[in-house]
Amino acid sequence: MTTTNLPLGNFSVSLSVADLAASRAFYERLGFEQFPGVTADNMVILRNGSATIGLFQGMFEGNLLTFNPGWDENGAPLEEFLDVREIQGRLRAAGIQPTLEADESGTGPAALMVTDPDGNVILIDQHV
DSSP states (O other), X not given: OOOTTOOOOEEEEEEEEXXXXXXXXXXXXXXXXXXXXXXETTEEEEEETTEEEEEEESSOSSOEEEEETTBOTTSOBOSSOOOHXXXXXXXXHTTOOOSBOOOXXXXXXXXXXXXXXXXXXXXEEEOO
């Protein structure tokens, strides 16, 4: 079974960095600017046009492809979206087993992870 037309949400790349300040300065020289409203000591979200990257120091190993159900490209909540638990069910039905599972009995924010055949990790991280 395929999962055609499976809306995963807003896309970004999450990079695990060793030195947040150095990485931020590098990406700012590439034309990225801080995304307003998202702040923390060990992370920063940057945008360049429609490209979004998150820089994360000490939060996870390796880089992630990240999708955020319930957010538009500006991080604003959507009125209608496919809940992460529904996405998880559809992925399972298509033969994709999550490596991190969302609690199917919950509501609201939750996350799941899957790994592609080449070892790339995909995070589906719902904040609403």
